[in-house]
Amino acid sequence: MAERARGPRERMVFSAAQLIRREGVVSTGMREVAVEAGAPRGSLQHYFPGGKTQLVDEAVGWAGGYAAQRVARFLAALPEPTPGALFAAMVRQWTDEYETAGFSGGCPVAAATVDCAESADSTRRAASAAFGRWISAVADALTGMGVPGERAGALATLMISSLEGAILLARAERDVRPLVTVARELGPVLDAAAGTKGH
Amino acid sequence: MAERARGPRERMVFSAAQLIRREGVVSTGMREVAVEAGAPRGSLQHYFPGGKTQLVDEAVGWAGGYAAQRVARFLAALPEPTPGALFAAMVRQWTDEYETAGFSGGCPVAAATVDCAESADSTRRAASAAFGRWISAVADALTGMGVPGERAGALATLMISSLEGAILLARAERDVRPLVTVARELGPVLDAAAGTKGH
DNA sequence: CCTCGACTATGACAGCCGTCATAGTAGCCG
DNA sequence: CGGCTACTATGACGGCTGTCATAGTCGAGG
Numbered sequence: 497m498a499e500r501a502r503g504p505r506e507r508m509v510f511s512a513a514q515l516i517r518r519e520g521v522v523s524t525g526m527r528e529v530a531v532e533a534g535a536p537r538g539s540l541q542h543y544f545p546g547g548k549t550q551l552v553d554e555a556v557g558w559a560g561g562y563a564a565q566r567v568a569r570f571l572a573a574l575p576e577p578t579p580g581a582l583f584a585a586m587v588r589q590w591t592d593e594y595e596t597a598g599f600s601g602g603c604p605v606a607a608a609t610v611d612c613a614e615s616a617d618s619t620r621r622a623a624s625a626a627f628g629r630w631i632s633a634v635a636d637a638l639t640g641m642g643v644p645g646e647r648a649g650a651l652a653t654l655m656i657s658s659l660e661g662a663i664l665l666a667r668a669e670r671d672v673r674p675l676v677t678v679a680r681e682l683g684p685v686l687d688a689a690a691g692t693k694g695h
Numbered sequence: 696m697a698e699r700a701r702g703p704r705e706r707m708v709f710s711a712a713q714l715i716r717r718e719g720v721v722s723t724g725m726r727e728v729a730v731e732a733g734a735p736r737g738s739l740q741h742y743f744p745g746g747k748t749q750l751v752d753e754a755v756g757w758a759g760g761y762a763a764q765r766v767a768r769f770l771a772a773l774p775e776p777t778p779g780a781l782f783a784a785m786v787r788q789w790t791d792e793y794e795t796a797g798f799s800g801g802c803p804v805a806a807a808t809v810d811c812a813e814s815a816d817s818t819r820r821a822a823s824a825a826f827g828r829w830i831s832a833v834a835d836a837l838t839g840m841g842v843p844g845e846r847a848g849a850l851a852t853l854m855i856s857s858l859e860g861a862i863l864l865a866r867a868e869r870d871v872r873p874l875v876t877v878a879r880e881l882g883p884v885l886d887a888a889a890g891t892k893g894h
Numbered sequence: 895c896c897t898c899g900a901c902t903a904t905g906a907c908a909g910c911c912g913t914c915a916t917a918g919t920a921g922c923c924g
Numbered sequence: 925c926g927g928c929t930a931c932t933a934t935g936a937c938g939g940c941t942g943t944c945a946t947a948g949t950c951g952a953g954g
Contacts, residue, residue, distance in 0.1 A: 504931095520810040522721035526912065538932045541913075548912065600813050609867045610809045611719040614799050623867040653864065653876045660863050661856030668808045668822040677852045685884050703901095725942065737902045740943075747942065 505543045507533040512555035517601035521552055521611035521619075552608060553622040559604045560626025564633035571637045579638055579690050580683030583655050587679040590663055591672045599670045605630075606660055631656055641690050651689055658682055704742045706732040711754040716800035720751055720810035720818070751807060752821040758803045759825025763832035770836045778837055778889050779882030782854050786878040789862055790871045798869045804829075805859055830855055840889050850888055857881055 511533035515524040526548055530537045544550045570585040571577060593601070605626045612619035634652035639645055658678045665674035710732035714723040725747055729736045743749045769784040770776060792800070804825045811818035833851035838844055857877045864873035 518813050520719065520721060522719060523810065523814065525910075527910095536932050538934080542931060602809060602812070605867075606805075606863050607809045609863050610801060610806045611722065613801070613866045614717050615722065620867060620869070624869070627864055627867055650876045650880055653861075653873050654857065654880045657860030657864055657873055657877050658853065658857045660860035661858065662852075662860075664805050664808050664859050665826055665852065665856060667812045668804075668819060668826055670819070670823070674852050674856055677849045678856050681849055681853045724940080726940095735902050737904080741901060 504533065504535040504539055508535050508540070508543065508551065509554045509558050512551050513559050513604045514601070516552070516555060516604040516607050520607045526551070549616055549618060552612070552616075552619055556605055556608045556619065556622040556626050560622075560629045563605075563626070563630040567630070567633040567637060571640075577637075577641055579641055579643065579651065579655075579686035582634070582637055582641075583659075583686055584679050584683055586655070586659060587662070587675050590659075590666070591675050594666060594672050594675075599667050602663055602667050603660060606664070627656065638690070643690050647689060651686060655682070655686070703732065703734040703738055707734050707739070707742065707750065708753045708757050711750050712758050712803045713800075715751070715754060715803040715806050719806045725750070748815055748817060751811070751815075751818055755804055755807045755818065755821040755825050759821075759828045762804075762825070762829040766829070766832040766836060770839075776836075776840055778840055778842065778850065778854075778885035781833070781836055781840075782858075782885055783878050783882060785854070785858060786861070786874050789858075789865070790874050793865060793871050793874075798866050801862055801866050802859060805863070826855065837889070842889050846888060850885060854881070854885070 508529055512524065512529045515529060515532060526540050527537060529551065530540055540551070541547075544554075546553075566589065567582070567586070570582055570589075574581050574585065605623050608619050609623045613623070614620075631649070631652045634655055635648040638648035638651055643651060659675075662674040662678040666672055707728055711723065711728045714728060714731060725739050726736060728750065729739055739750070740746075743753075745752075765788065766781070766785070769781055769788075773780050773784065804822050807818050808822045812822070813819075830848070830851045833854055834847040837847035837850055842850060858874075861873040861877040865871055
């Protein structure tokens with residue numbers, strides 16, 4: 497994750513997402529975000545007059561865009577673009593992080609859903625939109641690989657559901673096993689869907 | 696979820712799990728748990744001298760046992776026990792809840808993982824154990840259906856990963872679509888694994 | 895009756911939280 | 925220079941949190 501030294505506002509959104517990944521939304525304090533971003537505390541109420549909710553919503557939105565962008569990057573980098581290979585690349589991003597940086601972080605959108613789905617509807621909607629962008633990006637990639645349109649969305653949902661769940665399991669177990677298992681089991685299934693070009 | 700009027704201690708653990716499902720671990724207060732359980736506040740420090748951590752850990756453990764038990768029940772109730780049918784039953788539990796009671800609650804073990812994996816190691820271990828019991832229950836059911844042993848564990852991990860992820864998506868979207876999608880896509884795959892009795 | 899243990903009751907405490915109010919600085923523009 | 929805007933700085937406030945300390949109730953057993 498490139499730490500681009502953009503404006504302080506963007507840095508705060510990024511830092512919020514990073515902290516939410518680790519501690520969850522509720523445990524992440526605004527003062528903490530400011531410190532992490534190297535930004536003055538007073539800027540929080542200036543850039544985010546909507547308070548913590550606005551900051552969290554933007555962090556979730558940022559994460560959704562980031563995830564969608566990553567899918568496009570993976571797709572472009574694949575030597576042989578197949579659904580299984582794309583999924584393997586998505587999973588590998590997480591196994592790589594966990595093996596090199598430890599199991600400290602999960603998915604910020606998942607954290608926002610767990611912590612805010614019932615208490616803050618705007619955040620829930622932001623999470624829904626983030627998942628939506630992510631799924632769309634995957635679905636688009638799948639259609640580009642020959643998966644029929646109506647099936648692509650369903651497979652994209654399956655891929656992201658499995659990935660999110662495996663991230664959860666891996667973080668609880670502190671072991672990448674669930675991630676590699678899911679990739680290994682689902683890969684051939686996904687490729688078959690592209691091969692038959694129909695169900 | 697039968698509200699058995701057991702001892703106050705058990706009621707508090709149950710209420711804690713219920714509240715964690717909705718609000719997450721951090722947002723769930725101890726006073727709130729006592730009120731929900733109809734138990735006196737003073738009993739908290741008596742029954743749970745380990746504080747909130749102990750209460751949360753026990754709630755997570757309870758949830759793990761509950762999930763494992765549900766798998767056994769589903770298995771016994773299936774007219775034709777196949778992996779796909781078991782998975783469909785597991786998913787249906789959630790679609791039923793969401794359609795009749797709204798999208799207010801998620802999986803308490805997932806919530807504990809998101810909120811505590813980094814901050815409270817004992818809770819992380821409790822979540823890992825809960826997932827482990829759940830996965831074992833599913834894997835045992837699969838082997839009983841003719842899935843080879845080494846494959847059963849992998850498929851059980853895939854099933855629970857997909858289910859957890861779909862729960863997350865469904866709660867964010869306030870729509871059961873991800874749940875039914877996952878069940879529909881994964882069902883035939885799981886049945887095929889049982890049919891071929893090998894990969 | 896007395897005692898002892900299990901359980902309940904309640905108030906206090908320190909700490910952190912998000913938010914607000916107020917004031918201050920810096921820099922561009924006229 | 926004056927003035928306006930963007931941004932920063934800081935202290936205070938009320939509310940909620942988990943935890944602790946202390947005292948009270950109550951029933952069984954000697």
